[in-house]
Amino acid sequence: MVELHEISEGSSSSSSTHGRAYDVFISFRGVDTRNSFINHLYNALMHANITTFLDDEEIETGEDLKPELESAIKSSKASAIVLSKNYATSTWCLDELVLILEQRRTSKHIVIPIFYHVEPTHVRKQQSSFGDAMAKHRQKMEAETDENKRSQWAQKMDRWKKALIEVADLKGKDANGRRNNELMMHQLVQEMERFLICEESPDKPGERSRLWCHEETFKVLKQKKATENVLGLTLDMRMLVKEKLHGSLELKTDALSKMDRLMLLQLNYVQITDSYKNFPEELRWLCMHGFPLKFIPSDLPMENLVVLDLSHSNIESFGICCSYPQRLHRRLTQWIGSFSKDKWLLGSLKILNLSSCEQLRSLVGFDHLPVLEKLILRGCIDIHTSTCSSVVPSTVVEAIPNYSKFFTIYLPTSLVSLSFANNNLSTESFPMDFSCLSMLKELYLDENPIVSLPSCVRSLPRLETLSMRFCKKLTTVEHPPHTLTNLNLYSDKPMLQKLVLDPESSPLQLWIQWDRLPPSPFELQGMVKIKPMAGVEEKVLRSLGWTKPDILNKRRVGTATIFGEKEEFEIQMYYEFGIFSTLYEGEELPSWITDRCTWSSISFTIPSSPNTFRGLNFCCVLTSRFALDEGLGSVGNVFIYIPVIIISNITKNLTWIYHHYIDVVYLGGMYLTFSSHWMFGMNEMECGDHVTITLNESQYDDGDAVIKECGVSFVYDDGEEEEDEDVLGYYKSWNHIIGGDLIPFEPTTGAYFLSKRRFCNSFFNMVSLGYDYQLGEGANSKDVRLYFKALSQRKSGLPENAT
Secondary structure, eight states: OOOOOOOOTTOOOTTTTSOOOEEEEEEOOHHHHIIIIIHHHHHHHHHTTOOEEOOOOOSOOSSSOOHHHHHHHHTEEEEEEEEOTTGGGOHHHHHHHHHHHHHHHHSOOEEEEEESSSOHHHHHTTOHHHHHHHHHHHHHHHHOOOHHHHHHHHHHHHHHHHHHHHHHHSOOEEOOSHHHHHHHHHHHHHHHHHHHHHHHOSSOGGGSSEEOOHHHHHHHHHTTOOOTTOOEEEEEGGGSOGGGGTTOOEEEGGGGTTOTTOOEEEEETOEEESOGGGSOTTOSEEEOTTOOSSSOOTTSOOTTOSEEEOTTOOOOEESSOOSSGGGHHHHHHHHHTTOOTTSOTTTTOOEEEOTTOTTOOEEOOGGGOTTOOEEEOTTOSOOEEOOOOSSOOOSOOOOOOTTOSOOEEOOOTTOSEEEOTTSOOOGGGSOSOOTTOTTOOEEEOTTSOOOBOOGGGGGOTTOOEEEOTTOTTOOEEEOOOTTOOEEEOOOSSOOOOEEEOOTTOOOBEEEOOGGGSOSSSEEETTTEEEEEGGGSOHHHHHHHTOOHHHHHTSBOOEEEOTTSOOEEOSOEEEEETTEEEEEEEOSSOOTTOOEEESSSEEEEEOOOOSSOEEEEEEEEEEEEHHHHHHGGGGTTOEEEEOOEEEEEETTTTEEEEEOOSOOEEEESSSOEEEEEEEEOOTTTOOTTOEEEEEEEOOTTOOSOEEEEEEEEEEEEOOSOHHHHHHHHHHHHTBSSSTTSOOGGGOSBTTEEEEOGGGGGOSBOOHHHHTOGGGGOTTOOOOOOBOOBOSBOSSOOOOOGGGO
């Protein structure tokens, strides 16, 4: 939280003669921040109706502060000082700082320092860029020949130095980093709003426009001192210490009767007495967590409500009581019968939140919510969803007996966002069709025992966001709507085995917990495919230059991702980024490897051939230093972290850095053979190109892996181009492969980082991924947003079962 600094009530005010023309004055150095941070800050403040002064002058036209800047500071209630790298190079900025701090000492001027990519200690001690700037000012002072001007410079320097020390000692905001920036901006605007609201009536909270301090709100309501000035009010009884309440936890509704203009009201876990008719009719947002009644009282004014939040409540039915099924029709008639079509009961309601209402059994009357856009039913025990109607029937839904945990709902066609999170819903619980929800853009099915994507989801024509977080039984997601742009499948124990998207699907922001996916056979289309080698067709292996007997006769290994559990399967074929690979026990390179060496790197020129170059095979044999030291005594205890393969085409100035899907391999013997085939096109590699391949240790390896031998071989077409295209057509149809769209995997020009971890990072950041060292010293990593697209429009490919 920002600390707002002000002086005591008795202090004099030098700015009292100046009208408070502005709420906030922003002091900043334009060269550092004008076109980035300052623009965002200014817009955020203005959006919150906080009148802000921002100087548009870029060039300092004189040594002294402009009169209009001095006037703006004195006529502002607060100042935000953005201390950036070049702030102290500006004499205007330093003069502004001196005047702002003077206003703080002589009036109730609020000061909020913002440290924009600088350290407070550098400001305080005039070090780094601040030290350099002050040194230049000192040089200018010493070069001054006029004695009076030199004296004036010395006085200014002294004031500037003291001001920098003072502002650095104030608690402020750290604006380093993207997320910090956004959070800081939100907190700053909120704190500024609250200060300005307090200024409306410092001593009488009931006369302010908003009340957010729970203790103040409780006292105002208890003493019935709220006035018509109040537009927003929040009270959460759990936030108050019971000893301070003198035993009274009840609220009489007549305490709200004077607040005719109240629009935002939060009364969480409040015991309400008296009639609800005393609630203000102008309410737009009403939040009552822990609402004690079993149904909504009929005298509660709701005609103008836009948002209604009754989370964690005892409500059993929305609008009617279902405790007595035989009375349902009469109760519903009583509830809505007095409202004509011109005056809907909840005709303005857009958001309805009934999360964690564990007693909820009935939801009806959605035809009286004609503009409802967002329905949140998270954690309502068990829901049985019915087929929705294009026009919701106004008749009563047949009551479900009380002993059943299920209830039936009819969904309104106006919905834009719908949450069924944490409702113990199975795949079979959903209806066959959701097409009536033609406006739905967001669907949240988190924390449900869903096994596969419900069929009804595919019928949503405008769906953009689909969330199935922590659906721990989810195994398949096939053919979601093409309109989807955000898919969240995050889970701490994922069981996902199949993800299938269509070529027409929109680019996605995808969320998956890669480090905990099992190493077992599965396919996340466009990302990774794992298949038993025994099931791979011979013609596919021939197109790679491999032979199946050379592989299947080898001993299998145990594999794991870094945070996953070890599993042992038959020998697998892995495919990702246009790279095929396999792992097995063995201390000899396979027979198809022609050029060999005993180092961790190999250099070569691709041999010329009358046929087209298609790709290369790279293979290495690894062991561990532990195994070499312990010899046969280590058998059964050997594990090796898969090294990173770096292939550089020196001729074309292109580099691919490949981190395998599998992180660690467990051996029964001493040696691991790691074979890979890389598909290349002419744009990436061709005959005559000079190439180097290097093995680097994994980020998890502490130097234990030892290279015994490595080698390469080259694959050319055999003149039967059409057949080869058919064999690998499906694999080549993937979008994010070598020769395809690797722009989101390019942290620096010409270098591509190929890792599964990239798919779970919205922005490319080699540091956060732990692989910045792979780029080498001096390389700059750029931020690139990833929008995942499984299949390319370039090639149609084959059905996945064709391979």
